Amino acid sequence: MAPEHRIRADVVVFGGGIAGLWALAQAVAAGHDAILLENQSLGYGQSRQAQGIIHGGGKYALRGVGDVAAMRAIRDMPARWRSHLSGEAEPDLSAATTLSSVCHLWLPRGSWRARLESWGMVPVLTSANVLASRPRKLARSEWPSPLDTSAVAVMQMDEPVLDTRSVLSALATPLLNRVFAYQGPGEDDTQSDAAVQFMRRDDIWNEVHVRPAADERPVAIEAGAFVLAAGRGNAALLSRADVDPSIMQTRPLRMVMLRGNLPKMYGHCVFGGKTRITITSATMSDGSTCWQLGGEIAEAGVDDESMKQTLRRTKSELARCLPGFSLSGLRIASYRAVRAEAKDPQNRRPSGVHLERVGANAWVVWPTKWALAPLLAEEIVAQLPAPAVPAVGADRAMAQFGFPVPELAPFPWEEARWIDVD
Numbered sequence: 001m002a003p004e005h006r007i008r009a010d011v012v013v014f015g016g017g018i019a020g021l022w023a024l025a026q027a028v029a030a031g032h033d034a035i036l037l038e039n040q041s042l043g044y045g046q047s048r049q050a051q052g053i054i055h056g057g058g059k060y061a062l063r064g065v066g067d068v069a070a071m072r073a074i075r076d077m078p079a080r081w082r083s084h085l086s087g088e089a090e091p092d093l094s095a096a097t098t099l100s101s102v103c104h105l106w107l108p109r110g111s112w113r114a115r116l117e118s119w120g121m122v123p124v125l126t127s128a129n130v131l132a133s134r135p136r137k138l139a140r141s142e143w144p145s146p147l148d149t150s151a152v153a154v155m156q157m158d159e160p161v162l163d164t165r166s167v168l169s170a171l172a173t174p175l176l177n178r179v180f181a182y183q184g185p186g187e188d189d190t191q192s193d194a195a196v197q198f199m200r201r202d203d204i205w206n207e208v209h210v211r212p213a214a215d216e217r218p219v220a221i222e223a224g225a226f227v228l229a230a231g232r233g234n235a236a237l238l239s240r241a242d243v244d245p246s247i248m249q250t251r252p253l254r255m256v257m258l259r260g261n262l263p264k265m266y267g268h269c270v271f272g273g274k275t276r277i278t279i280t281s282a283t284m285s286d287g288s289t290c291w292q293l294g295g296e297i298a299e300a301g302v303d304d305e306s307m308k309q310t311l312r313r314t315k316s317e318l319a320r321c322l323p324g325f326s327l328s329g330l331r332i333a334s335y336r337a338v339r340a341e342a343k344d345p346q347n348r349r350p351s352g353v354h355l356e357r358v359g360a361n362a363w364v365v366w367p368t369k370w371a372l373a374p375l376l377a378e379e380i381v382a383q384l385p386a387p388a389v390p391a392v393g394a395d396r397a398m399a400q401f402g403f404p405v406p407e408l409a410p411f412p413w414e415e416a417r418w419i420d421v422d
């Protein structure tokens with residue numbers, strides 16, 4: 001169907017997760033008349049599921065990972081995020097909530113071998129200048145309470161843990177005149193052309209046709225640059241633009257959640273060269289605490305696992321990581337998550353941010369980690385053509401043609417089906 005109206009913008013960003021919102025903020029700050037299109041709700045993919053840890057490389061070091069590239073990329077992130085959280089740097093994230101200013105790392109009882117193996121790496125990496133700060137060994141009196149009887153050693157890393165939705169809200173709120181919902185393709189829908197159409201001439205992406213609602217006629221948006229920051233949804237967008245979507249890889253996870261009278265915890269249990277469990281905590285609407293369990297526990301059991309199987313696995317993993325900890329009286333739930341990243345030729349986990357040119361004026365991006373979003377946004381804006389002068393007023397035109405403002409996606413634990421552990 002032919003478009004009914006035409007709009008002009010400097011930059012169109014697809015996807016309102018951490019990557020797209022940060023890129024939009026940075027592009028607008030650099031003077032671009034940029035808009036963002038979201039087909040669900042803001043942060044609906046991985047961003048609302050993220051555990052919110054601003055890694056600085058400490059976890060990699062302690063588990064003996066020698067991926068120096070990954071650690072160099074991530075080393076400066078805690079300090080960088082702190083400057084946004086304090087409001088010193090733009091975008092100003094002073095409205096966001098820091099759940100913990102540090103993250104712990106513990107070795108469970110009975111893992112002396114792992115302790116020797118992994119701690120040997122720290123001095124080497126510190127002297128190679130790939131760690132922002134050395135993990136600090138805590139005196140027993142400083143250990144978080146659940147580790148009292150479970151750990152042989154606890155370290156503290158200066159890595160903040162953030163309430164991810166509050167960060168998305170702090171980023172989006174000043175930009176709500178530039179963030180729009182549209183009828184985009186589903187994440188796995190690489191077929192039908194109804195939802196979105198890219199018009200290209202040779203290598204140049206000229207315009208995109210999108211609709212504010214399913215029963216409305218499309219609007220053509222001509223733009224100087226297109227940034228696909230739709231996480232897993234990038235595959236569907238790429239295929240609409242005749243770009244091979246297999247430049248993306250996905251990794252399924254099954255996140256486990258526990259809820260009840262739990263202490264707040266933010267940390268990783270590391271042994272055998274692996275992050276066995278990463279625990280972060282959130283407060284539920286009834287005041288109870290929800291633990292989100294990531295790490296190796298989430299990599300196993302990704303297929304259609306029954307709740308009974310998930311519970312069995314969780315009990316046995318917690319018995320190893322938190323010996324003596326009782327699940328009695330708690331409730332459990334799980335959900336399936338999918339990590340979307342740039343394709344690694346060996347199917348390994350990529351380390352740094354990924355930005356790939358898919359046209360003369362079009363890029364597809366994956367931050368790889370929530371923590372790396374500021375770095376990715378900087379790289380995106382460095383690639384953009386100069387802003388149009390005077391500004392073309394894309395924000396006003398989009399609102400005029402009926403594109404609504406998207407909601408912020410709920411946290412997974414707010415939508416979960418909980419069952420009693422006992």
Ligand SMILES: Cc1cc2nc3c(=O)[nH]c(=O)nc-3n(C[C@H](O)[C@H](O)[C@H](O)COP(=O)(O)OP(=O)(O)OC[C@H]3O[C@@H](n4cnc5c(N)ncnc54)[C@H](O)[C@@H]3O)c2cc1C
Binds near residue numbers: 038040237366367
């Ligand atoms: C369970 C889990 C825990 C994690 N924990 C951490 C952590 O503690 N620290 C860390 O650094 N990293 C963490 N990560 C990684 C981090 O969450 C991701 O790297 C990051 O959120 C990716 O952000 P994104 O904006 O690229 O994608 P997403 O967050 O997936 O956002 C994509 C957005 O695009 C939208 N979209 C989809 N299709 C379309 C379309 N066709 N058109 C327009 N919009 C579209 C989606 O609705 C969504 O809003 C975690 C990931 C997972 C899954």
